Amino acid sequence: MTTTKNFYEQVYLIVRRIPRGQVTSYGRIAHLLGSPRAARAVGYALRALGDKRGNPAYDDVPWQRVINSQGRISITNRQTTAHKQAELLRAEGVVVSEGLQIDLAIFLWEGLHWAEVEKLLG
DNA sequence: ACAGTGACAACAT
DNA sequence: TATGTTGCCACTG
Numbered sequence: 001m002t003t004t005k006n007f008y009e010q011v012y013l014i015v016r017r018i019p020r021g022q023v024t025s026y027g028r029i030a031h032l033l034g035s036p037r038a039a040r041a042v043g044y045a046l047r048a049l050g051d052k053r054g055n056p057a058y059d060d061v062p063w064q065r066v067i068n069s070q071g072r073i074s075i076t077n078r079q080t081t082a083h084k085q086a087e088l089l090r091a092e093g094v095v096v097s098e099g100l101q102i103d104l105a106i107f108l109w110e111g112l113h114w115a116e117v118e119k120l121l122g
Numbered sequence: 123a124c125a126g127t128g129a130c131a132a133c134a135t
Numbered sequence: 136t137a138t139g140t141t142g143c144c145a146c147t148g
Contacts, residue, residue: 006145006146007144007145007146008145008146025130025131026129026130026131027130027131027132030130030131030143030144035143035144035145037130037131037142037143037144038130038143038144038145039130039131039143039144040127040128040129040130040131040142040143040144040145041128041130041143041144041145041146042129042130042144042145043128043129043130044127044128044129044130044144044145044146045129045145045146046129047128047129048146050129063129066129067129068129068130068131069130069131069132070131073129074129074130075129076128076129077128077129080129082129085129124148125147125148126146126147126148127145127146127147128144128145128146130142130143130144131141131142131143132140132141132142133139133140133141133142134138134139134140134141135137135138135139135140
């Protein structure tokens with residue numbers, strides 16, 4: 001259990017702001033957090049949610065709304081399947097193709113403004 | 123302290 | 136277009 005507001009926690013805060021029915025990318029979240037090159041770390045943070053499942057503090061993180069910059073689902077590990085993510089997204093209205101592709105022109109989240117992020121991380 | 127790891131991204135073939 | 140390579144960053148043992 002991490003008491004400090006580390007990078008992972010910051011990632012979760014942002015992800016919780018993604019509206020239902022919309023998506024964003026790992027890289028965009030990294031940008032919002034002020035570490036434009038930390039896309040990989042963002043993915044790592046979301047993967048870590050798998051180890052927290054069952055913990056009420058993290059059950060509300062809509063991790064399925066985060067995909068890669070190409071608009072494609074990136075999951076490859078065995079704990080959580082890409083298909084599972086696709087189903088969760090479809091359930092909230094996001095159109096996911098057979099090839100796990102999503103049209104960013106339609107479903108991409110606008111993101112937050114600098115002031116909003118600062119207030120959030122406060 | 124240090125090397126390994128990965129749900130990325132950009133660039134090069 | 137489709138792979139392959141390289142840079143990155145935070146976390147872990």
